[in-house]
Amino acid sequence: MSAFAGLMRTTKLPQWVGSLLPVFWAVIVGFAVCGAIAGTVGLSPLLMLTELIKGAVEGPQIFETVARAVPLVGMALAAAMPLRAGIVNLGTDGQLVLGGCVAAIIALYLPAPDGVRIVLALITGTLVGGAYAALAAAGEIYARVPLLVSTWLMSYPAKGLCGWLVHAPLADPLVAWPSTRRIPLGTRLEHLIPGTPINDGFLLIAFAAILIVFLDRRSSVGYELRLRGLNERFARYGGVAIDRQTFWLMFASGAMAGLIGAVLVLGSQYRFTDGALTAPQYTWSGTLAALLAGGEPLGAIIAAVLFAALQTGGFAMERSVEIPRVLTMVLESIVILFLAMRGAIWRRR
Amino acid sequence: MAFLEMIDIVKRFPGVLANDHVNLAVEQGEIHAVMGENGAGKSTLMAILYGLHAPDEGYIRLDGKTEIFRSPIDAIERGVGMVHQSFKLFESLTVWENIVYRREPRRGLFIDAKAAQRQVAELAARYGLPIDPIARVGTLPVGVRQRLEILKALYRHARILILDEPTAVLTPGEAVSLFEVIRNLAVNGCTVLLVTHKLNEVMAVSDRITVLRDGKVTDRLVTAETNPTEIVRAMTGRNVLLQVGKTARPAGEIRLEVKHLVVDGRNRRAVDDVSFALRSGEILGIAGVAGNGQSELVEAIVGLWPTDGGAILVDGKDVTALPIAGRRDAGMSYIAEDRSRTASAGTASAMDNLALGFHRRRPIAVHGLLNLREMRGWARTLIRKFDIRIAGETTPVGTLSGGNLQKIVIARELAHDAPVLIAEQPTRGVDVGAIEFIHAELVAERDRGHAILLVSAELSEIMALSDRIIVMFEGRIVASLTRAEADEATLGLYMAGGRKEAA
Numbered sequence: 046m047s048a049f050a051g052l053m054r055t056t057k058l059p060q061w062v063g064s065l066l067p068v069f070w071a072v073i074v075g076f077a078v079c080g081a082i083a084g085t086v087g088l089s090p091l092l093m094l095t096e097l098i099k100g101a102v103e104g105p106q107i108f109e110t111v112a113r114a115v116p117l118v119g120m121a122l123a124a125a126m127p128l129r130a131g132i133v134n135l136g137t138d139g140q141l142v143l144g145g146c147v148a149a150i151i152a153l154y155l156p157a158p159d160g161v162r163i164v165l166a167l168i169t170g171t172l173v174g175g176a177y178a179a180l181a182a183a184g185e186i187y188a189r190v191p192l193l194v195s196t197w198l199m200s201y202p203a204k205g206l207c208g209w210l211v212h213a214p215l216a217d218p219l220v221a222w223p224s225t226r227r228i229p230l231g232t233r234l235e236h237l238i239p240g241t242p243i244n245d246g247f248l249l250i251a252f253a254a255i256l257i258v259f260l261d262r263r264s265s266v267g268y269e270l271r272l273r274g275l276n277e278r279f280a281r282y283g284g285v286a287i288d289r290q291t292f293w294l295m296f297a298s299g300a301m302a303g304l305i306g307a308v309l310v311l312g313s314q315y316r317f318t319d320g321a322l323t324a325p326q327y328t329w330s331g332t333l334a335a336l337l338a339g340g341e342p343l344g345a346i347i348a349a350v351l352f353a354a355l356q357t358g359g360f361a362m363e364r365s366v367e368i369p370r371v372l373t374m375v376l377e378s379i380v381i382l383f384l385a386m387r388g389a390i391w392r393r394r
Numbered sequence: 395m396a397f398l399e400m401i402d403i404v405k406r407f408p409g410v411l412a413n414d415h416v417n418l419a420v421e422q423g424e425i426h427a428v429m430g431e432n433g434a435g436k437s438t439l440m441a442i443l444y445g446l447h448a449p450d451e452g453y454i455r456l457d458g459k460t461e462i463f464r465s466p467i468d469a470i471e472r473g474v475g476m477v478h479q480s481f482k483l484f485e486s487l488t489v490w491e492n493i494v495y496r497r498e499p500r501r502g503l504f505i506d507a508k509a510a511q512r513q514v515a516e517l518a519a520r521y522g523l524p525i526d527p528i529a530r531v532g533t534l535p536v537g538v539r540q541r542l543e544i545l546k547a548l549y550r551h552a553r554i555l556i557l558d559e560p561t562a563v564l565t566p567g568e569a570v571s572l573f574e575v576i577r578n579l580a581v582n583g584c585t586v587l588l589v590t591h592k593l594n595e596v597m598a599v600s601d602r603i604t605v606l607r608d609g610k611v612t613d614r615l616v617t618a619e620t621n622p623t624e625i626v627r628a629m630t631g632r633n634v635l636l637q638v639g640k641t642a643r644p645a646g647e648i649r650l651e652v653k654h655l656v657v658d659g660r661n662r663r664a665v666d667d668v669s670f671a672l673r674s675g676e677i678l679g680i681a682g683v684a685g686n687g688q689s690e691l692v693e694a695i696v697g698l699w700p701t702d703g704g705a706i707l708v709d710g711k712d713v714t715a716l717p718i719a720g721r722r723d724a725g726m727s728y729i730a731e732d733r734s735r736t737a738s739a740g741t742a743s744a745m746d747n748l749a750l751g752f753h754r755r756r757p758i759a760v761h762g763l764l765n766l767r768e769m770r771g772w773a774r775t776l777i778r779k780f781d782i783r784i785a786g787e788t789t790p791v792g793t794l795s796g797g798n799l800q801k802i803v804i805a806r807e808l809a810h811d812a813p814v815l816i817a818e819q820p821t822r823g824v825d826v827g828a829i830e831f832i833h834a835e836l837v838a839e840r841d842r843g844h845a846i847l848l849v850s851a852e853l854s855e856i857m858a859l860s861d862r863i864i865v866m867f868e869g870r871i872v873a874s875l876t877r878a879e880a881d882e883a884t885l886g887l888y889m890a891g892g893r894k895e896a897a
Contacts, residue, residue, distance in 0.1 A: 264763050265754045265759045268749070268764060272750065275740075279737065280739075283750035
């Protein structure tokens with residue numbers, strides 16, 4: 046983890062170049078290796094590359110990529126915020142599910158006008174996700190339960206509880222898969238560009254992303270986070286209230302995950318279905334993106350968008366020319382491994 | 395041809411030429427001092443000799459053979475041993491286990507403990523380094539641990555022994571016996587390379603001296619034919635005042651008061667019922683051998699370590715229950731002992747390092763947002779005012795030499811203009827030029843009416859700066875003296891635990 050962080054910090058170029066350069070090289074090497082693999086089994090590396098890129102950006106595919114990037118960027122930021130200060134939230138999965146579940150319940154059952162319901166659903170989903178992560182922080186502050194353990198383990202009861210809710214009391218009897226009833230039209234997020242899967246959630250996440258990058262670079266709070274990530278003892282020595290910071294940081298991270306859950310439920314899934322939020326593994330890809338950037342938010346965003354493009358490109362490639370999608374996962378892992386390796390090399394010097 | 399030669403050694407680090415065609419020649423059985431200010435390149439040179447760094451140019455010739463050491467394993471193989479400033483020992487193991495580690499005498503599959511203990515005892519006797527082979531390292535005082543480090547090197551047949559700042563952690567008495575050991579080693583044909591800042595030690599024990607400045611050798615001296623002034627001139631390129639100009643001045647009202655403070659350390663009571671008062675316009679020195687509760691006392695005062703009894707008052711206000719930020723707001727600033735672990739973030743820029751503590755106040759922060767222009771200007775001002783040698787305010791401070799990094803810390807802490815300044819080992823590992831500067835700043839701070847608590851293991855520093863001196867031994871104050879009552883012999887006695895009625 047710190048290897049990635051070291052990687053991002055040893056560069057002397059402007060910060061954004063520093064965030065991009067290693068990713069760029071890693072992608073080049075990743076493509077080369079995947080091309081070689083494809084070549085040895087008789088598939089054309091060039092075809093693979095062009096189909097992958099076309100599948101990610103050509104025509105309407107670009108909207109698919111953007112739609113996939115929305116939750117991925119959000120989860121990357123949820124993981125990156127604590128990582129910036131050197132602490133870890135491994136429970137974004139649970140916070141995501143809680144946020145989505147609570148949003149669905151509010152949207153379905155709160156007796157209020159549509160507009161109020163949708164706003165409250167988003168806010169409550171966000172707050173519940175945040176509160177759940179903050180609970181883990183409180184556990185570390187008051188009872189010394191390591192966040193690494195508590196966030197991870199607290200995911201299971203969260204997922205279990207929401208799963209039970211849609212299995213029994215809130216289940217829609219008309220569908221086979223355990224889920225809530227469909228959220229009525231008026232309480233859904235509207236499509237931002239008609240005919241595409243991009244909805245108002247894009248604006249919310251874009252706003253959150255810009256805010257986080259800005260605060261990271263320009264605010265006293267961001268400064269304290271960054272310094273803590275570089276040397277926690279130094280931050281403490283200088284008067285940073287570490288415990289309070291941990292608490293609010295975890296809250297922010299969980300809130301981001303909860304917001305993503307709410308946005309996915311209200312904007313594309315239209316019901317809370319057991320397992321549907323975690324199945325695409327946004328959490329996992331998002332955490333990897335955050336790790337790659339060492340918690341630096343802009344780097345995490347770039348990595349998350351890249352992953353989204355790879356994933357949609359991979360699906361399209363598989364559909365159109367039957368090159369197995371697993372190759373894009375190989376590509377993803379090589380990119381990550383290569384970046385990690387460079388980090389270690391840089392550190393040794 | 396000399397026994398050991400380092401020839402035309404060049405070593406570059408990003409942006410720094412650490413060694414610029416350095417030549418070093420040392421005879422067998424010689425005690426050779428390597429001197430220089432921080433950042434002069436002596437650590438790099440020794441790291442090359444011990445195989446920790448590979449030189450970019452140049453080579454080593456040992457006993458007539460050209461050598462390239464790719465790692466310390468190569469260096470040890472060829473008879474080079476090094477005692478680092480921080481010891482590398484297994485505290486839970488015994489003395490003999492530490493010494494024979496990885497070279498254990500064996501009987502079949504098992505370690506032959508009896509043989510190992512006998513070998514260790516013989517080795518200790520031959521070099522006059524008395525030690526109990528079956529003692530647990532964790533129970534041994536620092537001086538004995540150092541002896542153990544030396545024995546470890548000798549057990550590996552070291553013919554050349556590098557000692558890096560060996561007296562930094564020792565009492566004056568322990569230092570004297572270390573010098574005897576060094577002389578004894580030399581008589582037995584062992585070559586000793588002594589890396590140090592301390593002029594009196596070099597004068598007392600070395601045969602010859604190589605002085606480095608800015609990566610180059612500036613002088614080669616024969617100790618018997620030189621004097622401290624000449625060495626200092628070679629190190630700094632100028633004549634440095636070794637005293638501090640300081641006028642007597644009446645102390646004002648009480649700024650910091652510590653009452654019956656008790657602090658439990660990791661596994662023992664570290665501070666035991668300590669009380670004192672610090673007044674404005676005075677420097678109160680806390681003398682003592684490192685590890686007698688000074689660090690815990692200071693960390694408890696500033697809030698980095700919890701207290702287990704007693705009270706701490708700043709300007710009459712009880713701050714015992716306040717967090718660090720609250721104590722800083724009450725009027726405390728703190729130059730921490732460990733500048734790279736505690737008082738700075740090495741990978742962060744000078745700008746970030748200098749802004750800590752100012753990052754929530756005007757003019758650097760307005761409504762919670764940083765004014766980067768102010769922050770940059772602030773860093774530039776301090777860098778200029780304290781003459782910090784750094785490429786620019788965006789340079790990470792981890793690249794700086796010890797003295798310059800310490801100036802970063804001091805610049806920031808003095809800028810707080812707090813009525814109480816806690817200065818812990820403010821010149822440890824810092825070169826002569828920077829020491830002079832830091833001492834002058836501390837005295838100026840006192841003359842402005844601020845109260846300074848100075849903790850130092852360096853007696854000369856305590857003597858040069860303090861208006862009053864208290865001595866800590868095993869967590870207690872064993873003596874409280876005025877500057878006039880204190881002399882090196884008296885303080886040394888108290889520091890070693892000789893107890894008189896505390897005043």
